[in-house]
Amino acid sequence: MIRIEQLDGLEVLDSRGRPTVAATMVVKPGVRVSISVPSGASIGKAEAQELRDGGRRFGGFGCRAAIASILGPISTAVARESFENQEHLDTRLCELDGSPNKSHLGANAILAVSLAFARAAAKVRKQELFDYFASLLPESRPALPQLSVNLFSGGKHAFGQVSIQDLLVVPSKCLSIADQLAVVYEVYQNAAAIAAKRYQSRALTADEGGLAPPFKTSAEMFETAAEAVEAAGYQLGADIRLAVDVASSHFVQPHGSYRLDGQTLRPNELIDCIAQWAETYPLVSVEDGLSEDDWTHWPDLRKRLNDGTLTLADDLTCTNPERIRRAIDFAAANALLLKVNQIGTVSEAKNAYLIAREAGWKISVSARSGETEDDWLADLAVGWNGDFIKVGSITQSERLSKYNRLLTIEHEFESRFSRLQP
Ligand code: 2PG
Numbered sequence: 001m002i003r004i005e006q007l008d009g010l011e012v013l014d015s016r017g018r019p020t021v022a023a024t025m026v027v028k029p030g031v032r033v034s035i036s037v038p039s040g041a042s043i044g045k046a047e048a049q050e051l052r053d054g055g056r057r058f059g060g061f062g063c064r065a066a067i068a069s070i071l072g073p074i075s076t077a078v079a080r081e082s083f084e085n086q087e088h089l090d091t092r093l094c095e096l097d098g099s100p101n102k103s104h105l106g107a108n109a110i111l112a113v114s115l116a117f118a119r120a121a122a123k124v125r126k127q128e129l130f131d132y133f134a135s136l137l138p139e140s141r142p143a144l145p146q147l148s149v150n151l152f153s154g155g156k157h158a159f160g161q162v163s164i165q166d167l168l169v170v171p172s173k174c175l176s177i178a179d180q181l182a183v184v185y186e187v188y189q190n191a192a193a194i195a196a197k198r199y200q201s202r203a204l205t206a207d208e209g210g211l212a213p214p215f216k217t218s219a220e221m222f223e224t225a226a227e228a229v230e231a232a233g234y235q236l237g238a239d240i241r242l243a244v245d246v247a248s249s250h251f252v253q254p255h256g257s258y259r260l261d262g263q264t265l266r267p268n269e270l271i272d273c274i275a276q277w278a279e280t281y282p283l284v285s286v287e288d289g290l291s292e293d294d295w296t297h298w299p300d301l302r303k304r305l306n307d308g309t310l311t312l313a314d315d316l317t318c319t320n321p322e323r324i325r326r327a328i329d330f331a332a333a334n335a336l337l338l339k340v341n342q343i344g345t346v347s348e349a350k351n352a353y354l355i356a357r358e359a360g361w362k363i364s365v366s367a368r369s370g371e372t373e374d375d376w377l378a379d380l381a382v383g384w385n386g387d388f389i390k391v392g393s394i395t396q397s398e399r400l401s402k403y404n405r406l407l408t409i410e411h412e413f414e415s416r417f418s419r420l421q422p
């Protein structure tokens with residue numbers, strides 16, 4: 001049993017300068033913890049709803065209403081109450097909200113309280129946060145994830161200079177986290193140098209810290225990434241693979257075709273285009289290759305990519321157990337992008353995770369484009385044995401706090417997480 005003594009909420013700023021929610025929880029015996037929650041830009045329609053104030057203040061993005069949820073109804077319901085476990089608290093929070101998408105109290109308010117409880121419970125039990133997250137699963141097998149690191153950004157994260165949102169590099173999983181980061185650094189530096197020479201573009205960064213030179217097409221983005229890998233002295237395929245977040249929900253047209261880099265493509269033509277990327281480059285995963293409503297064509301894409309390249313669902317599934325079940329039934333994907341704030345509580349995210357795992361899916365634990373310096377995501381990825389973690393690039397402290405936490409876990413728990421060298 002954990003008794004929540006006090007709960008407080010505070011509006012803080014995320015990496016885009018927008019407000020987000022932080023919560024502080026005091027639990028018996030005098031343990032005090034704080035946590036903050038992230039927020040997306042390329043938001044799926046089925047995501048749990050954040051509560052935003054609207055109006056002029058912060059362009060409508062203010063979170064005072066969400067803070068009022070924490071200080072008002074949530075505190076009234078949970079402060080000076082005892083909870084058996086995470087599930088007990090999260091169920092109480094969902095009941096209290098009562099809406100299907102947390103629009104009443106706000107998913108941002110609810111998640112902050114759910115996560116604060118997780119951090120407090122770990123502290124009470126004198127556990128590392130990753131061990132606490134692991135203990136929520138029926139089988140606990142914490143492990144360090146493989147990094148998938150943003151190199152180039154487009155779409156909603158970079159003023160749409162090309163349609164696709166994210167091109168990522170994925171170093172070999174045989175390497176330690178420290179060595180994976182060193183490899184990524186070299187590729188990043190070479191990519192920045194190529195961008196400077198070819199596009200006279202300074203290494204200005206997009207929302208997730210990635211580079212965003214003025215590529216004319218997505219194909220050019222792929223070619224330049226491959227060139228940067230080679231210029232860094234690595235072999236594409238053997239040493240480093242690529243991954244892409246097409247984020248196509250953001251360039252689908254009302255009639256179901258796609259507007260990619262100025263061209264209109266029917267779904268089958270977009271699948272052809274993606275399949276060609278996967279034939280040309282060693283692609284670990286294609287995320288949101290089709291839009292969140294295009295249930296008809298997702299199975300075609302999955303078939304076309306085969307098992308060599310994962311069909312990774314983000315906006316399609318929104319970490320939502322029902323949508324994940326549907327995607328499993330449709331054979332629409334074989335990997336889940338897990339974002340806790342898409343569903344709104346730790347326990348519901350755990351259910352989403354378990355359903356996907358049961359179907360044999362791979363899991364990529366993901367940050368959002370609007371992040372804070374909080375590092376709980378690294379613990380979640382380790383605790384839940386994520387196959388991948390997606391945090392953004394290797395610049396900007398809200399990204400680095402997660403990488404640095406992974407480095408710390410690797411260092412402090414070396415004997416538990418040692419990796420076989422190639
Ligand atoms: C995504 C995420 C993270 P956002 O689409 O996968 O890259 O973006 O947080 O803006 O939804």
Ligand code: MG
Nearest residue numbers: 245247287314
């Ligand atoms: Mg995505």
